[in-house]
Amino acid sequence: MEMESLKELYVDELKDLWSAETQITKALPKMIKAATHPQLKKAFNTHLKQTERQIKRLERIFKELDESPRGKKCVGMEGLLKEGSELIKEKPEPDVLDAGLIAAAQHVEHYEMAGYGCVRTWARQLGEERHAELLQETLDEEEQTDRLLTDLAESSINIDAQTGSDDEEDETPSRSRSNGKKQTARKSASKRAAAPSDDDDESMDVDSDDEMVGAGSNRDGSM
Ligand code: FE
Ligand code: FE
Numbered sequence: 192m193e194m195e196s197l198k199e200l201y202v203d204e205l206k207d208l209w210s211a212e213t214q215i216t217k218a219l220p221k222m223i224k225a226a227t228h229p230q231l232k233k234a235f236n237t238h239l240k241q242t243e244r245q246i247k248r249l250e251r252i253f254k255e256l257d258e259s260p261r262g263k264k265c266v267g268m269e270g271l272l273k274e275g276s277e278l279i280k281e282k283p284e285p286d287v288l289d290a291g292l293i294a295a296a297q298h299v300e301h302y303e304m305a306g307y308g309c310v311r312t313w314a315r316q317l318g319e320e321r322h323a324e325l326l327q328e329t330l331d332e333e334e335q336t337d338r339l340l341t342d343l344a345e346s347s348i349n350i351d352a353q354t355g356s357d358d359e360e361d362e363t364p365s366r367s368r369s370n371g372k373k374q375t376a377r378k379s380a381s382k383r384a385a386a387p388s389d390d391d392d393e394s395m396d397v398d399s400d401d402e403m404v405g406a407g408s409n410r411d412g413s414m
Contacts, residue, residue, distance in 0.1 A: 201313040202258050207261035209249045209304050211268035215242050215299065218272040226292055227285040232344055235296070238336050245329045252322050271298050293344050300337040304330060 219239040226232045253260045275295035283291060307330040314323035 204310050206263035207265045208265055211265040212246045214268050214272055222292055223278045228289045231289055234339055241332050248325045272402055293340050297337055297340050300333050303333045
């Protein structure tokens, strides 16, 4: 009896995830178009392809369960994606938009991670080991994407801090300064993955290429 209701919950959450992923495949192309930073575009592109494979994984599970993935709309994801599209409509300055897009995408990844963590655990409890492995694969990808986005935000922030630090002493205990040196403001902003970079796109790109070498291996490995 209990197992039956857990199974219902499991199928229900899988449907929710399928709906969420399907919505993401429609939203990501708009985010790719809106993004300015080439490495951010690339990260979104990579994740779009990854998301398509994640949908296939879910469909495989549905097939094994002899269930349809349809019949439920993930309103949580709908809301998160709406926030992202509202940001794009506001047409902020490109670097600010990039920072906002990273934040929007990280909200999406965390939401997915919560869902996949739950179904992975329920799959194990229901004795569906193969499902659990597939769901864990997706969970790992969402986590990697989240980390990549953080790296991207922080690498931009670091470069801005560098270019903005000419007038700042190395050992300034900047956190205690109230006039908000760029470096200070951006370091704390990085905690929210916000990476406003308003001065030097060129040097930002150079550094991010280095960053993306590592990220690329992550991408290749997980695809
Ligand atoms: Fe996903
Ligand atoms: Fe994702």
